[in-house]
Amino acid sequence: EVQLVESGGGLVQPGRSMKLSCAASGFTFSNYGMAWVRQAPTKGLEWVATISYDGSSTYYRDSVKGRFTISRDNAKSTLYLQMNSLRSEDTATYYCTRGTSWNAYWGQGTLVTVSS
Amino acid sequence: DVVMTQTPVSLSVSLGGQVSISCRSSQSLVHNNGNTYLSWYLQKPGQSPQLLIYKVSNRFSGISDRFSGSGSGTDFTLKISRVEPDDLGVYYCGQGTQYPYTFGAGTKLELK
Numbered sequence: 001e002v003q004l005v006e007s008g009g010g011l012v013q014p015g016r017s018m019k020l021s022c023a024a025s026g027f028t029f030s031n032y033g034m035a036w037v038r039q040a041p042t043k044g045l046e047w048v049a050t051i052s053y054d055g056s057s058t059y060y061r062d063s064v065k066g067r068f069t070i071s072r073d074n075a076k077s078t079l080y081l082q083m084n085s086l087r088s089e090d091t092a093t094y095y096c097t098r099g100t101s102w103n104a105y106w107g108q109g110t111l112v113t114v115s116s
Numbered sequence: 117d118v119v120m121t122q123t124p125v126s127l128s129v130s131l132g133g134q135v136s137i138s139c140r141s142s143q144s145l146v147h148n149n150g151n152t153y154l155s156w157y158l159q160k161p162g163q164s165p166q167l168l169i170y171k172v173s174n175r176f177s178g179i180s181d182r183f184s185g186s187g188s189g190t191d192f193t194l195k196i197s198r199v200e201p202d203d204l205g206v207y208y209c210g211q212g213t214q215y216p217y218t219f220g221a222g223t224k225l226e227l228k
Contacts, residue, residue, distance in 0.1 A: 035217075037165075045157070045165065045208055047217040061216045095164060101147075101212030102155040102170040109164055 002026040002105045004096045009110030012086055022079040022096030022107055029077035030054070033100035036070060036081050038092035039109070046092070049081065050100050063089075086114045118143050118211050122220035128228040129199045137223045139192045139209035146189065146213070153212035156185055156194045159222075160205040168207075169194065201227075 008020040020036070036048040049070040050059045058070050069082040079096055091114045097103035119142040129135050145152045156169040167176045169185035172192060182197045196203055204227060210219040 044222050045159075045210070045219040047210075047219070050215075050217070059215050101151075101153040101217075102167060102210070103157070103165070104167050104170070104176065106164040106166065 002098065004098065004105055004107035006094065006096050006107045006110035009094065009112045011113045011115065013116050014087060014114055016086055017082070017084045018086060018112060019083070020081040020094055020096075020110060020112070022081075024077045024079065024096075024098070027098070029072075030074040032098050034070075034072060034079045035097045035100065035103060036079075037095045037097055037103060037106075038090075039095070040089075040092040043092075048094070051079070052100070083112070086112075088114050090114050117216055118145070118214050118218050120209055120211060120218050120220035122207075122209055122223050124223060125221070126224040126226060128226050130228045131199055131201065133199050133228075134195065134197045135199060135225065136196075137194045137207055137209075139187075139194070139220050141190045141192075141211055143214070144189050145192075145211050151213075152188065154185075154187065154192050155210050155212065156183075157208045157210060157219075158203070158205050159208065160202075163205075165208065196225075199225075 003025045005023045012018045035050040051070045067085045071080045093109040095109045096107040098105040121140045123138045154172045157165040159165040173185045184195045206222040
């Protein structure tokens with residue numbers, strides 16, 4: 001069974017940093033591109049970033065480019081999202097997803113709240 | 117960016133009925149490789165989204181054949197037949213053809 005388990009969310013002050021992790025199991029992690037998708041409270045889905053199966057290619061939405069970094073450790077079957085210079089508009093539930101052009105599996109999400 | 121426009125915003129249906137949700141993109145979703153990366157998701161209340169349909173009309177593993185996707189280019193439709201209580205929630209279309217990937221605003225399916 002495919003499982004994606006996010007961790008690392010919580011309350012953080014504006015301008016500070018936070019790192020999210022996603023532990024994957026039930027499939028060969030190194031064979032799949034992965035992505036982060038977020039959802040602000042009561043809002044719709046917003047793609048954040050994608051990384052290729054081997055980590056050689058990464059893509060970001062403009063509003064997080066230069067502030068967020070997606071990475072992966074295939075030996076640990078873990079996906080990461082390093083978030084720097086956080087803003088109030090980054091407040092959202094962040095989902096780890098498997099896939100690039102479509103998101104086949106989703107984690108339960110981790111809530112990031114950016115507030116002073 | 118590719119804008120995804122879903123209609124209607126909300127839909128009321130009787131159990132056993134049939135509904136259609138429209139999704140239109142501001143640009144063609146045909147990728148250079150010939151594939152069309154349009155997918156559909158359902159987010160049930162309090163849950164994470166789940167994939168229903170990928171590449172316009174391919175049902176994901178375990179998804180009932182009551183769900184069907186169709187369309188091409190910029191115009192796509194999700195049809196749900198014989199609606200069941202477990203089908204209720206918010207439906208999203210999403211495009212994975214061109215970065216930044218984008219989603220529609222959602223269509224809320226409720227019971228009449």
